[in-house]
Amino acid sequence: MNENFKYKMELTDEEVAILHGSEGETMAKVMKTLVLYGDAFSAKRFVPVTGMGHLVTSFGISVLKPVFSIMDELINAGLKVDEKFTVDPRPIDYANVKCNPLQKIVFNKVLYGMQAPYEKQLNALGLKNANAFTCASYFDEVGNKPKKGDVLSWAESSAVVYANSVLGARCNRNSGIIELFGSILGKVPEFDLLTDEGRKAKWIIEVKTEKIPEAQVLGSAIGMKVMEDVPYVKGLDKWIGTELNDDAKAYLKDFGAATASNGAVGLYHIENLPPEAVELGESLINDDAKTYVIDDAELERVYKNYPVMWKDKNAAPKLCFIGCPHLSFAQLGEWAQRFDKEMKAQGKDKVGIRTIMTTAPDVLEKFRRENRADYDKLIGFGIKLTSICPLMYMNNPLCGGDTSNVITCSNKLRTYTTARYFTTDDITKIAVKGGF
Amino acid sequence: MSKTFKGRPIVAGTIDKGEAVVSHNGVNTLATFQKTALLHDIPIIGKDEVIGSDQNNPDVFGKVLTNKVLCLPQTIGSTTGGMVLYTVSALNMAPSAMLFSQPIDSLAAAGVILADVWTDNTIVAVDSLGEEFLASVKDGDKISVSEDGTVTVE
Numbered sequence: 276m277n278e279n280f281k282y283k284m285e286l287t288d289e290e291v292a293i294l295h296g297s298e299g300e301t302m303a304k305v306m307k308t309l310v311l312y313g314d315a316f317s318a319k320r321f322v323p324v325t326g327m328g329h330l331v332t333s334f335g336i337s338v339l340k341p342v343f344s345i346m347d348e349l350i351n352a353g354l355k356v357d358e359k360f361t362v363d364p365r366p367i368d369y370a371n372v373k374c375n376p377l378q379k380i381v382f383n384k385v386l387y388g389m390q391a392p393y394e395k396q397l398n399a400l401g402l403k404n405a406n407a408f409t410c411a412s413y414f415d416e417v418g419n420k421p422k423k424g425d426v427l428s429w430a431e432s433s434a435v436v437y438a439n440s441v442l443g444a445r446c447n448r449n450s451g452i453i454e455l456f457g458s459i460l461g462k463v464p465e466f467d468l469l470t471d472e473g474r475k476a477k478w479i480i481e482v483k484t485e486k487i488p489e490a491q492v493l494g495s496a497i498g499m500k501v502m503e504d505v506p507y508v509k510g511l512d513k514w515i516g517t518e519l520n521d522d523a524k525a526y527l528k529d530f531g532a533a534t535a536s537n538g539a540v541g542l543y544h545i546e547n548l549p550p551e552a553v554e555l556g557e558s559l560i561n562d563d564a565k566t567y568v569i570d571d572a573e574l575e576r577v578y579k580n581y582p583v584m585w586k587d588k589n590a591a592p593k594l595c596f597i598g599c600p601h602l603s604f605a606q607l608g609e610w611a612q613r614f615d616k617e618m619k620a621q622g623k624d625k626v627g628i629r630t631i632m633t634t635a636p637d638v639l640e641k642f643r644r645e646n647r648a649d650y651d652k653l654i655g656f657g658i659k660l661t662s663i664c665p666l667m668y669m670n671n672p673l674c675g676g677d678t679s680n681v682i683t684c685s686n687k688l689r690t691y692t693t694a695r696y697f698t699t700d701d702i703t704k705i706a707v708k709g710g711f
Numbered sequence: 712m713s714k715t716f717k718g719r720p721i722v723a724g725t726i727d728k729g730e731a732v733v734s735h736n737g738v739n740t741l742a743t744f745q746k747t748a749l750l751h752d753i754p755i756i757g758k759d760e761v762i763g764s765d766q767n768n769p770d771v772f773g774k775v776l777t778n779k780v781l782c783l784p785q786t787i788g789s790t791t792g793g794m795v796l797y798t799v800s801a802l803n804m805a806p807s808a809m810l811f812s813q814p815i816d817s818l819a820a821a822g823v824i825l826a827d828v829w830t831d832n833t834i835v836a837v838d839s840l841g842e843e844f845l846a847s848v849k850d851g852d853k854i855s856v857s858e859d860g861t862v863t864v865e
Binding site: 304307308311312315316331332338339340341342345430431432435447448449450451452453454467502503536538539582584670690691693 | 721737739741742745751766767784785786787788789790791792793794797798801802815816817818820821822824825827828829830
């Protein structure tokens with residue numbers, strides 16, 4: 276098959292044979308898809324994938340029947356990912372994120388009625404294990420942390436930008452399904468962020484604030500300005516240091532997720548911090564790079580301009596989501612201390628609104644096991660810990676509609692739902708107080 | 712008076728006087744398509760056409776996108792983007808064409824290619840049409856597309 280298919284990539288004899296059906300009709304379609312994808316970006320060749328996979332599609336949402344059909348076709352053809360993969364978070368967890376009967380009917384019968392069969396499909400195709408559901412697969416606890424220079428076939432915008440920018444791996448902003456195809460083939464077309472040239476910055480960002488910028492607002496401002504281009508950020512090391520410690524990694528995780536969701540950033544460079552920027556410095560900047568200066572006033576302008584999608588903009592918040600992307604082990608401890616301080620300041624012992632924090636299943640187990648004091652503190656405050664995806668939860672119109680009045684400190688969640696964004700400090704005060 | 716622009720066909724096809732919907736900013740595929748597309752199967756509120764739902768993009772917010780010619784610089788946002796485009800195409804809810812002023816981005820490319828290879832439908836896609844294309848074309852303009860990537864705006 277595909278004998279009359281015209282392409283520009285330079286394929287090996289083995290790749291041509293696959294395209295023509297040597298490994299079956301389905302694999303030939305997988306190959307054709309990836310060749311067309313490579314041709315769209317003038318990729319010359321395929322390069323081997325050297326790290327474990329990560330898929331963006333974790334939810335058995337009924338309308339994705341066409342996706343399930345592809346999965347079935349792959350499974351029936353005997354295809355799978357030999358190196359295993361992790362996947363984004365599950366959408367629901369009734370034990371920790373309680374729902375009323377009507378909300379459950381929508382989740383079970385309408386939205387995520389295909390969750391169980393879909394997870395069977397994921398297992399058949401090579402899912403790492405039952406705990407592999409997180410958007411932050413690169414956490415040490417999860418076990419899918421690429422090395423510098425690894426070539427990946429990942430989707431999930433926040434994970435791709437982290438792997439590229441903080442870990443120095445090489446991965447394009449692949450779409451769902453494409454990332455699975457690359458993992459099955461074990462090869463991806465070489466273009467853009469897989470090349471030295473594609474990793475050069477087209478923007479210089481000069482951070483000139485008087486205090487540490489809120490990670491999610493800074494990322495949002497940069498994402499909206501540079502869109503898909505690579506930014507080289509100067510002046511941030513003044514605030515987050517030059518050591519890639521837990522605090523810096525957590526900051527960059529949240530910063531990067533905002534650049535990727537408010538724009539389409541797949542890679543950023545932070546002067547003097549991640550290994551690639553330390554090693555190559557300003558040689559990573561294109562000669563004709565444009566400059567964007569960010570001061571406190573600019574961040575305030577961006578923050579104040581987020582639209583409020585609540586039906587009643589003066590209504591009291593009903594639900595607070597913290598942890599999109601999933602919180603790291605260190606961040607869980609920091610949130611415990613932050614809430615502890617605010618509880619004392621307000622003379623309270625419980626949060627004033629329903630508050631849910633999300634993290635990876637493996638991180639949650641470790642937190643419960645190794646930082647019991649902070650775990651008990653959060654639980655004692657009435658805060659629930661779970662591993663769901665808040666965005667997928669809010670897809671239920673009864674949980675995320677414009678009268679659900681959800682607040683969040685995630686700019687990604689704000690972008691895709693009716694959730695209203697507040698900074699870390701503001702949301703802590705509001706959650707404890709139970710209102711504005 | 713009509714204007715003609717030449718781009719690069721990513722998924723070649725023809726369109727005869729399709730109706731333009733124009734976004735001057737990047738179209739966030741998940742945010743734009745999810746509300747109506749992902750709720751497609753819900754009784755009563757589910758719809759058979761996509762209505763743009765991205766609160767951050769007034770150019771497409773609240774507008775019908777199904778069977779329209781979507782004119783845009785690129786797509787942005789979540790990496791579910793290509794999968795969402797593929798799905799709305801398989802469900803016959805996609806735009807008939809996507810015309811990009813800039814080179815196509817990886818998520819949109821995935822979506823139109825997946826639709827082309829894995830469904831019986833096609834989202835005609837032409838990229839690199841240039842800034843003047845996006846500056847010229849207006850909502851409601853009639854747009855024709857040729858196999859070779861020639862786009863005519865009336």
